[in-house]
Amino acid sequence: MSLLSGLSGCANQSAFAEGESGSRRELATSSDQTEAQRRASIRLQLAVGYFGQGQLEVALDEIKQAVAANPELADAYSVRGLIYMDMDENRLADDNFQRALRLSPGNPDFSNNYGWFLCQSGRPKESIVHFEAALKSRAYQSPAKALANAGVCSLKFNDTVAAERYLLQAFQFDASNPLTNASLAKLAYDRNDLERARFYIGLVLKADAPNAEALWEAIKVERKLGDTAAETSLVTQLRRRFAGSPEFAAYQRGAFDE
Template sequence: MRFKHSGSNRAWGLVAGLGLAALTGMLQGCAAPAARPPQDVQTASDQTDADRRARVRMELAVAYFGRGQNSTALDEVKQALQAKPDLADAYNLRGLIYANMSEVALAEDSFRHALQLAPRDADTMHNYGWFLCQQRRYGDAEAQFNAALAVPNYRDAMRTLLTMGVCQARNNQWAEAEKTLQRSYEMDPANPTTAMNLAEVLLRRGEYERARFYVRRVNANDELVSAQTLWLAARIENKLGQSAQVKVLGTQLVNRFPQSAEALLYEKGRFDD
């Protein structure tokens, strides 16, 4: 079971997604294991009734959580844990739910419990890291992100690098954020969220030409254009002293997204907010 919670496809600001992945194996000890006969491939018939009940409850919990129905999702997680009390995935999701409900202590306890059950689960480390970042515990957050990235064969390194870069930016670590986001971008140059976050960081660092390059790549695709992408582009052109381009972008912003906060900022000339 895998779950990605990334918010609106048009939310290109300094935000990053969370995720929930299936239970990974426990860390093996250093001693060589004793020889054992080959294990049969696990199929549905090998599942116990408890396994099946927990799986169904988790699928429901993920669906409810994805729709923002936190209380209902939490109830499904509780029933999954009644069926399988050692299900690390359930504690991971419970942490995300409690974080959404601003239950800080319960969220942290859930993430810690998930890592006790599955200490090499990179997705839980990622989620716990983002939670810690939201609590402004930046050093602890970075430690979790780096631990996730160190897990062999971790398939979502790009996502964790993006999230770590956003966290570093929140902490005004602009040089570190640029380096981290650049690594994420190199892994997936087509990801508009990474490109927009990188452009924002470069703008903050005074690297206006480079910032322009990344935001233009996003705005070249009309399906990706949003109030945020146009406003970021206008802010960059303003720093470059390109008043004509600022006016073109501002006009597009006001015409296409007249009710947006970004359009209001443009009309007030508040380019540095």
């Protein structure tokens, strides 16, 4: 799941600049940046671009130059945390996420990203407080993302009540999010609420090309519902597109209830 959700702009510099008289303050704009801050911003944007292309070492080098130009650039540390997360450098990722939050306390994007990192690195219970912090921020523009993440991470420590609450709220904000819908489908399937499971996994299948996990979940739903034609069609897709996947291997050995 991509977490690069936009940079926080002026989070690392004063939000206001003095007016001409020096007696009042105005909203800061790019013209208020120093030359060093502008260089850092350019390097950061380059790093984001390289990160999006999967060129992690080049992205890290650009981040290094951004931080050299502006050591207070909180966005740089958050992006570096995401890069290290992709590289499975968990200690370095943790250090950078925490540095970003120290420089920009309460930044909702940073809180969400750090929460997702904690969840993915085996600390899902610790992640929830960070998703909640993001959701409490009036400045947060992506509540569906933090809600979906909180739902998925609640499932990791078997709090299905909280997971369903978060996921249903996420669905209200964004009914097309595949992560939300796949997670709601799994919850429904585990309760044997098969029609509801079919509804949610169907939304995933109607979106962009579904992954092997979504196809496998849909196969299990249709098998339990007894729709042989639908199951066969889904199995054909899974075999054609993901023949080497763990999901197709599970289908081959009949592991429908694992």
